Amino acid sequence: MNELLNWLLLQKGGIRTYLEFQNRALDLRASEPEHAALLRLLADLAGRFAEAYDGEPLSVDVAERALGQLSALLEKAIAPGAIGPAEHLALLNEIGQAELV
């Protein structure tokens, strides 16, 4: 997931970023099955945002906020140090309830 975060931090956050993020996150489940639930939720979050703006450009503010939110959630997910099952579940629930912007 570090590679996914490094890639995301290089992006400027046009809608294609979120479609590509969705594909990358879903693909990553094969090599990191222990993070499959997390990656599925993050992929869905990015995909919902891309669907919401289908064919529309973003404003600079929306682009910056959405990219910041997605990056922050991914950073939280890969923060160093093991977290217990309860914290892990809480993070999954947080992402499950999140919407970008």
Added chain:
Amino acid sequence: MTKSETGRQVAQLLFQAGAVQVSRNQPFILAAGWASPVYVDVRLLLGEPGPRKAVTDLALAYVEANFPAGRFDAIAGAETAGIPFAAWLADRAGLKLRYVRKRPLGIGRNAQVEGGSVDGMRVLLMDDLTTDGGSKLNFARGLRAAGANVEHVLTIFYHDVFPGAAARLSEVGLTLHALATWADMLGAEASRQLAAEDRAEVERFLADPVAWSARHGGRTSLTPLS
């Protein structure tokens, strides 16, 4: 009708439909991450019978003038806004219609192409708007994976300011055809309706779109963002 006459007429329709939106203070971030002071919402041609008939007439005339009769078996509309334009053109041209999703469904048949088989067919891909060509590559890949022969893409408007789109498509055997480009837009009679400050900003952007984008929070270079 020449390409520039077609371009000017399409540009006129776009201006009349209010499709040219300028935002000097809050730039748009386009799909590929470029910042731009202007966005052309081609979908505004969909709603009213007059403009959609006019743009379909122009698309049909373009196809008839630039391809031999019988060159295509089907027209495939790109999800989302390419679909209605493709449907009207296919209807007028008497061709089969298909549509192609941004990605396969991932369930069931996992289809990316809908409306019937395209296996062995010569297909014209149609979309409303092209910026850097990235999404067209994806649609063409989907059609080709389903067995279609796709060599041409027809778009209503080509936001032709960022270099490399036509070359990128050409590398994979696709030729881009646009009914209108920025040169047509600025040459259209109706472009006079742009406020002077808006037109000046659009011209500054068009003079160096990469630098403009970089100054306004968008992508800073043509190099793909890995």
